[in-house]
Amino acid sequence: MNWKTFFALLARDRHVVRRNLIPMLLQNLLQPLLFTFVFGRVMTASGMMPAAYKSMLLPGVMAISMVLAGVQAVAMPLITEFQFTREIEDRLLAPIEIGWLAVEKIVAGMIQAMFAGLVVIPAAWLLMGSGVHLDFGRPFEFLAVALLVALFSSSGGLALGCSVGQTQIGLMFSLVLAPMMMFGCAYYPWSALESFPVLHIAVLVNPLVYASEGLRGALVPNVPHMNTLVVIGALAVIDAGLLVLGLRKFRQKAVS
Amino acid sequence: MGIGIRIENLRKVFDTPPPMAAGGAGFSFAPVRKGPKKKTELVALDGVSFEIRAGEIFGLLGPNGAGKSTTIGILTTRTRPTSGRVFIGEFDVWQQQVEAKRLIGVVPQRPNLDFALTAREILTFHGAYFGQSSKVREQHADRLLEQFKLTDRATHMVRTFSGGMMQRLSIARAMMHDPEVLFLDEPSAGLDPQTRLLLWEIIREYNRQGKTIVLTTHYMDEADALCERLAIIDHGKIIAEGTPQGLKAAIPGGYIIRLRFNRVDAELTSELSAIGGVTQVRVLDETGADVYADRGGQLIGPIVNAAQDAGFEVHDVHISEPSLENLFLHHTGRSLRD
Numbered sequence A: 001m002n003w004k005t006f007f008a009l010l011a012r013d014r015h016v017v018r019r020n021l022i023p024m025l026l027q028n029l030l031q032p033l034l035f036t037f038v039f040g041r042v043m044t045a046s047g048m049m050p051a052a053y054k055s056m057l058l059p060g061v062m063a064i065s066m067v068l069a070g071v072q073a074v075a076m077p078l079i080t081e082f083q084f085t086r087e088i089e090d091r092l093l094a095p096i097e098i099g100w101l102a103v104e105k106i107v108a109g110m111i112q113a114m115f116a117g118l119v120v121i122p123a124a125w126l127l128m129g130s131g132v133h134l135d136f137g138r139p140f141e142f143l144a145v146a147l148l149v150a151l152f153s154s155s156g157g158l159a160l161g162c163s164v165g166q167t168q169i170g171l172m173f174s175l176v177l178a179p180m181m182m183f184g185c186a187y188y189p190w191s192a193l194e195s196f197p198v199l200h201i202a203v204l205v206n207p208l209v210y211a212s213e214g215l216r217g218a219l220v221p222n223v224p225h226m227n228t229l230v231v232i233g234a235l236a237v238i239d240a241g242l243l244v245l246g247l248r249k250f251r252q253k254a255v256s
Numbered sequence B: 001m002g003i004g005i006r007i008e009n010l011r012k013v014f015d016t017p018p019p020m021a022a023g024g025a026g027f028s029f030a031p032v033r034k035g036p037k038k039k040t041e042l043v044a045l046d047g048v049s050f051e052i053r054a055g056e057i058f059g060l061l062g063p064n065g066a067g068k069s070t071t072i073g074i075l076t077t078r079t080r081p082t083s084g085r086v087f088i089g090e091f092d093v094w095q096q097q098v099e100a101k102r103l104i105g106v107v108p109q110r111p112n113l114d115f116a117l118t119a120r121e122i123l124t125f126h127g128a129y130f131g132q133s134s135k136v137r138e139q140h141a142d143r144l145l146e147q148f149k150l151t152d153r154a155t156h157m158v159r160t161f162s163g164g165m166m167q168r169l170s171i172a173r174a175m176m177h178d179p180e181v182l183f184l185d186e187p188s189a190g191l192d193p194q195t196r197l198l199l200w201e202i203i204r205e206y207n208r209q210g211k212t213i214v215l216t217t218h219y220m221d222e223a224d225a226l227c228e229r230l231a232i233i234d235h236g237k238i239i240a241e242g243t244p245q246g247l248k249a250a251i252p253g254g255y256i257i258r259l260r261f262n263r264v265d266a267e268l269t270s271e272l273s274a275i276g277g278v279t280q281v282r283v284l285d286e287t288g289a290d291v292y293a294d295r296g297g298q299l300i301g302p303i304v305n306a307a308q309d310a311g312f313e314v315h316d317v318h319i320s321e322p323s324l325e326n327l328f329l330h331h332t333g334r335s336l337r338d
Ligand SMILES: Nc1ncnc2c1ncn2[C@@H]1O[C@H](COP(=O)(O)OP(=O)(O)OP(=O)(O)O)[C@@H](O)[C@H]1O
Pocket: A256, B014, B015, B016, B017, B018, B019, B042, B043, B044, B062, B063, B064, B065, B066, B067, B068, B069, B070, B071, B109, B218
């Protein structure tokens, strides 16, 4: 394994991300934070939502931000770089097995997803005003879930980025990401779906459900949430599947 | 030392339309087609074998769609061969990709620069991928920017570059890590005549350091001026191989000797036709005739003697060497520029 090349590839991505930091943050965080403000602040202050909703909402918003950040950080550049300009070719010719380039993309995406998740906590906290009760008493559980969510988002980004063409980016958002966010138990706990038995089961195919519920379990354990071991197991399986799929698609796309 | 290249019985069949035309495979809601899928099979390379010697400038010459880029793609790990093997030095390119990639620099036909970076960053990051220290990277980048006359644009984003500038940067990038073998797929496409000469000089200079250079072109003069050996490829097959001179000498009657006399008539043409090595005599006007022959200079003596013996006077002689253009015509029956 050629670590020098690997870190050089990573340094290149860091450099590019830094150059576009502000637009990227806006792209990934504005939407979840606006939602936080409207539902966590406006609705609770006016009494249309109970104050307890704030604590329930924050882990969900964090999950969404992480997923959006990771998916976009990996998928969007890949889609452009695999277009006919083949910008990625320079890196495919670097002296490293090409699978490692995909791994590097995943690592870069995970770092960005973690960063987005960590930025959202204070930002949402500030936006919602008083009344958010987070519990950092389970750091390892929190870290494990957060890392698995980050890996899910970036390997999902890899799989999407290698199967979607430039013209289908809009479709990817409206057909994949938007329903995933709505049925991802980010804005409500999974238990809220109990009165919709079919939906209650159907949403279990949605990885965001485990992300939201897992972060909820780690940060606000007093809110009803899915068992953490189930969450970790499900995320691990999903991550492994997306990783294998993403790597395979990447290799197919990288060589003609 | 120097690194040679061996290509063994290479075949490449493309069985999908080019990826871009497919509209990004995979994300389609069209029902899965049942039964035999309609595949467009396209034989791009059909049993290509040749060798490139260590330290030579080798040219791959052929018309559009002949398979030049496909060959380069296979040699540089970018296109997977359907069958056959290629070796760079001792490394089987498709078994030992990383080792092979370390030895090569590639200038693709279409510049594939990293649009998220500035010109200078493209060079320095490229150096970093190959493990160069930051000091070496900076030195090489400065030198190459200077050499390719890009110093004043070094800090610009490359998406603002003109086509020729991108091409220059793309060549500079390929040389950044000082590869033993440099592949250039139509390096002078889009370059102005002056830059083209500069590029030739840079290529020769790089070759003098013992590096192997493989280039494709459809310019005859470029192949003639640069390459020590050539392979001519058409429809995925090598149709001729050798030095430019050797290839040209192989065309029967490849030389044209253009003659001026005090007058020309049937007696003269029959005298000239009788000379050994002359394949054809064509009368141009009252005083001019073209002699098609399999050699050049050696025939001047016999021609002058034959003309004088018959009472004609030779006023002017011009020998035109056989061109690669003629060669291509000879092998394929088609002109290179059609
Ligand atoms: N990715 C691809 N998918 C399908 N067919 C391809 C692909 N790449 C090349 N081809 C086909 O293979 C054949 C050889 O193409 P290639 O690019 O090697 O030609 P070339 O000699 O480089 O031509 P040019 O002088 O135009 O660059 C062409 O018929 C081309 O259409």
